[in-house]
Amino acid sequence: MSYVPLSYLDLVLAATLLIANGAISWAFRLGLEKSIAIAAVRMVIQLALIGIVLKLIFAQTSxxxxxxxxxxxxxxxxxxxxxxxxxxxxxxxxxxxxxxxxxxxxxxxxxxxxxxxxxxxxxxxxxxxxxxxxxxxxxxxxxxxxxxxxxxxxxxxxxxxxxxxxxxxxxxxxxxxxxxxxxxxxxxxxxxxxxxxxxxxxxxxxxxxxxxxxxxxxxxxxxxxxxxxxxxxxxxxxxxxxxxxxxxxxxxxxxxxxxx
Structure with missing residues (x-):
């Protein structure tokens, strides 16, 4: 079995599942729609940055x-x-x-x-x-x-x-x-x-x-x-x-x- 890389389109497709979070929040008037969106964007940005940083650090030997x-x-x-x-x-x-x-x-x-x-x-x-x-x-x-x-x-x-x-x-x-x-x-x-x-x-x-x-x-x-x-x-x-x-x-x- 070989490693299967993910495309950006694959990630966008997976992100559609967050619609369920927003729908539940809207239906029950939880007021979490904005928080869900911010948390998702923050997570993506943080993981993208950490991936870049770790790639640079892994290349170092010090x-x-x-x-x-x-x-x-x-x-x-x-x-x-x-x-x-x-x-x-x-x-x-x-x-x-x-x-x-x-x-x-x-x-x-x-x-x-x-x-x-x-x-x-x-x-x-x-x-x-x-x-x-x-x-x-x-x-x-x-x-x-x-x-x-x-x-x-x-x-x-x-x-x-x-x-x-x-x-x-x-x-x-x-x-x-x-x-x-x-x-x-x-x-x-x-x-x-x-x-x-x-x-x-x-x-x-x-x-x-x-x-x-x-x-x-x-x-x-x-x-x-x-x-x-x-x-x-x-x-x-x-x-x-x-x-x-x-x-x-x-x-x-x-x-x-x-x-x-």
Missing amino acids: PVWTAGFAVIMVAAATLEIAGRLSGQLPTWPLMALSGSTLLFVGTFVTIFGVGFVITPTPWYGARYILPILGMVLGNTMTAVALVLDSLSEAARRERGAIEARLALGAPRLEALSGPLRSALRTGMMPMLNSMATTGIVALPGMMTGQIIAGADPIGAAKYQVLIMFLIAGATALASLLAAVGGVVLLTDARHRLRLM
Whole structure:
């Protein structure tokens, strides 16, 4: 089986399916027609630009280009989290926590997966590093946002009980142990659900893309298993770091609760 390239006409034909989105929005007066159109155009432009940029980066052999683009990916993910949680936590501390969490987890898991499991030559090749980092960041970004959102909401909801425990001398992690556990569950549950249904209910994008491109299904499945394990580990680690960091952001040095 050989790779079948797509023409621009093929993409236009596929885009006609968005008419269903617009029709449903119009029929039920959801007011999403403009948002759907903007999101579609934005996606196409972003993917077109990223395709051009990656083609240039893949042609380079210097790890500096790879590292530079990786930093840009982390920065974009950090801004996305800050945008989702605007007003819930202090902006700059939130960005520092999110950015450092994504940078650490993304770097650690990606280097582990590429440098110690896949072991290509060279191991720092952008063709391997950036796609895996992108999948790791996409999932950890969602986990961090869910954890911090759940934690701040639970802290507001249980403010009285938390302040009572703090007043009795409980340290911040103990006083917020309930919201922390709830936030960790919220952050990790989507990944667990995805792992449970992968292969039975849905074929993930990476595996599907490899199969369509002509790869052996067994080999594609192996790579998908690897990616799922990497993402699961990254999600758990990022959720823990975000939850503990969120507890620190929600309290001051004297272990007093502070909410915006």
